[in-house]
Amino acid sequence: MRRREWIMSNQQPYPPYPFNQDPDATVHYRTPGGGPTPAGYGQQPGYGQQPGHGQQPGYGQQPYGYAPPQAEGPPTWQGGELGPPIQPPPPPGHRRRRRGGGWVLAVVAAVIVALVGGGGVYAMNLLSGGGTQPEDVLPGDALVYARLDLDPSAAQKLALFSLARKFPATKDSFAGDDPRKAMFEVIGKSGALDKIDYARDVQPWLGDRVGLALRAPAKENGQPEVVLAVQVTDEAAARAGLAKLNKGGDMSGLAFREGYALMAATQQAADGYAAAAPLSANADFAADLEALGEPGVLSFWGDMGRLSKIAASTAGVDRAALGLAENMRFAGALRFDSGYAELSAVTSGMRAVEATEPTRIADLPASTVGAVSISGLGDMLSKQWPELLKTIESAAGDQGGGDIVAMAQQAYGITLPDDAVTLLGKNLTVAVDEKGLDGDLPNVGAVLTTDPAKAQEVVAKLESVVQKSGTGVPQIAKVAADGRLVLASSQDYAARLAQDGTLGDSETFKTAIPDAGSASTALYVDLDKIEKYYLNGLQGDERASLETLKAVGVSGRQSGGTGSFSLRVLFN
Template identity: 30%
Template sequence: MTDTGGQAEYLDEGVETKTDNRKRAIVLGGVVATAAVIGGAAWAATSFFATGAQPAEALPASTTVAYASIDLDPSGSQKIEAIRTLRKFPGLEEEMNFDADDDLREQLFAELTESGECEGLDFERDIDPWLGSRAAMAGVEGADGEVVPVGVIQVTDPGKAEDGMANFVRVCGGDDEDASAETGPWIIEGDWLVVGEDHEAVEGVVEAAGEGSLADDDEFTRWTGEAGDPGILSVYVAAGAAAHFDDVFASSGMFFGPATMAGDPSMTGAIEDFEGMAMTVRFDDGALEIESAASANQQMQEFFASTVGMDLVASLPEDTVAALGMGLKDGWVDAIAEQIATAEGEDTTVEDLYAEASEATGLDLPTDLEKLFGEGMTVALGDGIDADALANGGVLELPIGVKIKGDPDDVRSVLDKIEPQLGPDEQGLLESAASDDHVAMSPDDAFREELAEDGSLGDNEVFEDLVDDSGDAQAVLFVNFNADDDWLVRVADDIDPTVAENLAPLSALGVSSWFDDGVGHGVVRLTTD
């Protein structure tokens, strides 16, 4: 039953599945795709997303709301680089019993069949002749509007794939009858095996994809393009997925408990404004990199789209261990207060929130908060971390501080209101030093003076390798694991030497985010020695 005339190739029609074992085996066939995406991470992390045909070609643009694809192609220099990177970690090296030339598909097959339920099935004889290297999982709207899971697996020979899947079902289902006499919940269309919950659902997916594939969809190409170069894993969420957010969170109870997103006024606007998102995971120049792009909230763009935070982090001392910086624009306090008031319901107003907070803190809101944080701020951790002192004396024993770009008199006036409300041990946190338009605060005298000066962290090679260098970054997180005499390993070694040994290869972590023309961008970059 090969594909002729471009029609979908159906693996037998009109006969219902007879046994639970048979059903389980058919579904197990789809696990090849599922596990490749979410259960085979150990193997997937050692490959690189190659160019060429992708599973999105077999999915419909009109009804696909979420998509995650992976590539187990064993070729490419990126794969070699990834393996070398992962083998720097002793714990991972022990688990990686394969080399760069090994077939990752075979490794994954071995993992899936180690329970012994598929005894007699041989990878080289029964799977390799037809199984491709690319796979995906997707959420697709069915005829009733509900989202159903669909798996897509690349096949190299459609005819052999038909026989191979039938044999897979027969062997793994424990039934000696001819499995091709059953209607399996899969269809082979061109170079793709599409697997779903039932044959009818899969048939609908294939037919809809024939009318317009996800790979050719303008929104799909837009968002995946915004997420940068391809990688080992690609994720896409369509604008249409917003209509199903409530069902997902309500059924799981995640974060929102019994309340639903649709019933939460604070989420209504976010759902209505959602236009899509994409994410890519890749290995790049010895680093693991995650890049994302998503439709941006208008208020976030308006009040937080400033490069002051990046500038402040770049002005820190060169030996800074860690820093978090962000810029702020006039009105940011009101924007946050409006979101909180909306979440609280119609009975709560922004004025109510300000009155309550002012009474509790003695501050004049929102004015004092805008004075205190100025145009932006950075929280920094300096050189000289003493684990014993931290354990005995708390946070005041850390070289920690805050640097603010703002009017020193305005900042000091707010600090004077806060200081009397702190205990004697906490008041040291507000000790400050000022320059023309900056204020530095730290309980550590030496670090406070360093913060007040113009440092050179921005010229540090580690920092430059981690943080977006386009000049667009508006919020920045930077952690140098090698700084301060390998502080992370020193601290971890006191807890567990084995943990310290596995943390030792880490070099640094950088997170950059920015807004650009209605799109929120983010890049997470983790480097190794």
């Protein structure tokens, strides 16, 4: 027995529940055997069953609207029935609808498409993808790990199905299709799966998750060891099917652990991995994935510190060149929300210069089409200049780096690195405005958070060189503000950039770049504002698909030795 939540959409005129139904009524769920629902069945625990792991309140749970069901009777789900509030017992002879096999996600997809298509979603917690993950069976000393999950959490499923309906090419693709079969067919096009029949050799045993791990080479100068974990539903059928798939291949070792087939180069290695402490028990791995949050459909992790040491010893790579990554680890995920797709990543242990000034991208005019804002470049260049100069000297060969610096001063009248540090300042923001895109000279400008007087002196040196060259470049408009120097293609645009704008108030911007005030790096493109320039000449599904694209946002943050990154593609 589960309590049903009806969530009202801002885009639908319906109330949050049917007029004739109590919002506190319960949802009746019948298990495949017809008996009572087991305790905790269908609930959505933390990812990987680890306390706090992957629990990111609110992530992916955007409000959806409600629309009354169009078809009579409850929709089916995973062999049972998900019905409306408890009704009187069915009349004699009434038969429950049952699923006759196939893949649970395909059935769930059919239900979700029907619900989303009607504008409503309910019983989201019954659609959760739980169970053992590949990191629970792969070896804990892995250097790199990657995972694909075709049975993700409920929030991810709902978001995926909602997004799929926005595109002509995919809006009808979740009506019972098996994504595993689609993947098999894509791989089969390369000829790697000749004489393999999916329905006979693969479908009877293939599960929904697969993971891959790379271990350190067993011998010096050797190749990393590859371990593959494939979720299976029938060990005997999997053994026969994998033997066909791997015929003549390098993964001859096969062992089973907690519902997964572990494949390795030798049987001895596979048996060892099946008994080894799993990656999920690795404290660093667990901490990184907890910081990452929702693992989405695709996730990955790597220990760059250990990888850099192996590279330095086996490939002759200079350890100094790997210094920034000496103790770094990273974790990332591809995940979805009802309005966007996101590639998110976190890092730890990286030596980096922390920006003291946040980006100013949110202060740009509301008419901004695209912008990039980076903080801390000046400080970074100042602190890294000795190492950078060594790199320049090494690349220059016989012509020393000092000569190149002297040549730059003679040719442009600038002093390195001081003048470059001044221009880069605490923050550099470059923007393009919607106004003027149709004209001969678009509105392009830069906002330099630095010492305005010193920056104007450097700009004057560069302008003098340009004027002497006779290239005919238009004069740069300048506006000096408190702690800022604005450079633009027109005086009007420079004046507008010198004032605090309202781009940060846009809901599109806030979704594309969450918490922009704490970001040290940000990039934003409003595709709706420029789509007329790239949609010309397009027709049909191609045009409709591109019209679905709304905006792109990239943001990054660095605090001490930890950092985060987000790339979001928004959809209309």
